[in-house]
Ligand SMILES: Cc1ncc(C[n+]2csc(CCOP(=O)(O)OP(=O)(O)O)c2C)c(N)n1
């Protein structure tokens with residue numbers, strides 16, 4: 001054998017950079033309906049393949065096919081459609097509001113609407129999500145007030161969080177939406193801890209953890225999996241793989257694992273991959289995992305395969321690191337278009353009804369925006385009181401804060 005040469009590091013690179021032709025030939029997409037639906041008490045060893053495939057229900061023709069289909073009625077699907085359209089319209093209005101200086105910051109969901117909207121419909125009241133900034137559909141699909149959401153984005157006098165959180169970092173206990181933390185991956189340990197507490201109290205409520213592809217590189221993600229696996233905590237561990245973590249492509253955090261779902265296998269956690277742009281598939285897989293948790297069968301890990309069509313946030317310019325046309329080349333399509341085609345095929349929807357719904361939804365979002373703006377925006381109108389800064393953290397305010405509050409005269 002020859003002498004070994006000098007060592008070198010392997011640094012994964014995305015397939016294409018700006019100026020190149022988008023290429024997703026590495027994303028292997030099975031036919032819709034091709035992946036089996038195991039019993040919810042299946043032995044994790046027997047369903048390892050599900051971590052390397054993609055569960056899909058809607059085929060290219062818009063039909064719902066295979067063992068994961070058939071769970072939702074026309075009415076439920078139309079409701080899901082409206083939720084996704086509402087989230088998209090909400091995003092578009094808030095993006096403009098940021099450009100107009102009414103808020104400092106905004107984060108969109110463009111292309112990822114099916115995931116949070118469908119997941120919420122599979123949960124029960126009292127269950128708790130530990131979301132990231134890209135799951136506002138959990139609130140929209142649960143009927144949370146858009147006015148309150150906008151007031152939070154504007155940090156105005158009616159902001160439920162009183163200007164203490166970055167815009168889009170909502171919080172609503174009654175809607176099962178734990179306060180968003182900007183520190184990525186903290187959601188995972190908190191969700192598993194909450195789920196363990198629910199089991200210790202012999203309660204019936206389950207938790208859902210949320211994380212992005214990039215954030216799975218954080219140690220909190222791995223620590224959470226240890227606890228979920230050991231104690232069989234009643235938790236659904238969601239990974240939203242939208243291909244990018246700001247300018248870093250998913251291959252960096254995925255590393256040598258074939259898929260993000262495969263991360264769960266080493267922990268003996270049933271791990272599934274699902275088409276994140278297919279409302280029916282997301283709902284079906286969420287339902288499966290939630291039922292497992294509820295029946296005390298333990299955690300399930302779900303990787304949603306999707307694409308972040310918009311910029312990471314209003315502070316980001318994706319043309320610096322990926323081809324401008326990459327989102328057009330994304331092979332799993334657009335979640336709203338796909339559900340629309342399916343509903344039309346079922347005879348439950350039409351182009352005209354879609355246009356009408358778009359107009360109605362835009363009207364309701366604009367009305368909510370007008371109302372929210374009557375309470376102020378970032379630089380105009382009402383603001384939370386400076387006194388609020390001191391409230392709501394300590395049961396008993398420490399002396400140094402009391403002094404500061406006195407100095408501020410509030
Ligand atoms: C602990 C921590 N590290 C870094 C950041 C800065 N940061 C904010 S979002 C982000 C990218 C996250 O990407 P991903 O997890 O894929 O989620 P996505 O934004 O794609 O939904 C980074 C690095 C942070 N907020 N917290």
Ligand SMILES: [Mg+2]
Pocket residue numbers: 212213214240241242243244245246
């Ligand atoms: Mg990402």
